[in-house]
Amino acid sequence: MTNRFEGRRIAVTGAAGGIGRAICESLVAQGAQVHGLDRTGLDGLPDGVAGASIDLLSEESVVSAVRDLYAADDCPVELVNCAGVVEDDVPAEEMPMAQFDLVMGVNLRGVFLTCREFGRELLARGGGAIVNIASMSGNAIVNHPQRQSVYNSSKAAVSALGRSLAVEWGPRGVRVNTVSPGYVDTPLNALKTQMHEQWKRETVLGRFAAPVEIARAVEYFLSEDSAFCCGAELLIDGGFALR
Template identity: 50%
Template sequence: MTGATNARERFAGRVAAVTGTTSGIGRGIASALAAEGALVFGLDVEPGGIGEHIPCDVSDAESVAHAAADLLALSGGRIDHLVANAGIRGSNTAAEDVPIGAFDAVLAVNLRGVFLTLQAFAPAMLAAGSGSMVAVASMSGNRVVNVPQRTVAYNTAKAGVTAMARTLAVEWGPRGVRVNTVSPGYVSTPLLEADSALHGQWLPNTVPGRFATVDEIAAGTLYLLSDDAGYCHGTDLLIDGGYSLR
């Protein structure tokens, strides 16, 4: 059996859940998991994503709890892999002008929502003594790379996601559940296209002179989810094309 065949079968017979699967990175991750044999459940407010759709608003604790219960009922209580991807960017506003309600709204999805998601599925994984989780953070949670930033809530939330994952890695890792993060740089998605006026400023700061593809972020995420990354606990995989080196 070739290495390529083995790679395509890494998730055969596994159950995976991904939040935010209707577009962008989440859709790419869900597609990649399904292509490698996983039974994928897409947790999202709207249908139309990859995998079996389960309605879920990650900012609402009751909604997340119901989604987890529904998934486990459908899977016979099994969950092997979880990707907390759902997120919003928020407004492009100077920090001194950000309404506290707008700040809270970003943290509700991008930070609180990640915790609610990981917490909801942890009991099943911990009871099984195995499982892997990846939370999608950002290069902006590691380093403030552009001036002006005007994304204080987003950056704060993503930095919190990385710290959260490291904490949970230490807490849950000894009980068989690995927790890691992937931190993308600029990725070619519809969201990035909305900022096309700034592409000329950003592109020269990437080493390869291009933005990442969704497939490249998915590949890194699947590595962290897979048994190949069995020694990765609290790892933050930075996939930014060298942007933060500039």
């Protein structure tokens, strides 16, 4: 396990967040050369992670970030799409379009842009793996009691995008798969203490996932253990969707 990603270059978007940071830490510990891509917080990345700024709302920024990675080293760079935002608890009938555009811009457009740019380079170099982080709220459940119609919709789109890219790119050597977490113990969720009791009560295992548990699922899809997975989606929700 210690060096199973040795010699691999892997970019992680949202690298400064709770799940993204855990993914970076674990990949570095297993020998990968990790490029942490984030809009803010690059100074707080784990040791051994090369940080670079990226704005997922900007096509120019995404194209530039990928170009810079290959300017330094022409070896393939695989991708984990972990960046995401969520709207405040807003009823759909009161949703400002600026907030709609932000959530869809980061969660869907940004994921498409990074998949397109990294995928293009992987296709040209013989293949590799892309893992997108969606959510249980993308198809298994609707988030509640919070009202997040736009977030739920964006994550459903990420799941559909992953399946579509898998069909297009799988025959040419690029495997695209999806991890869909339930509630995870992250700084973002820590702010919503008033909802914790209900979330845990409705989770069969009665707790949140640790970020490293999501990282392990990502590593499975990056590894040769999942060589026959193409367009798969792994739901890691502690049984929340069963209730």
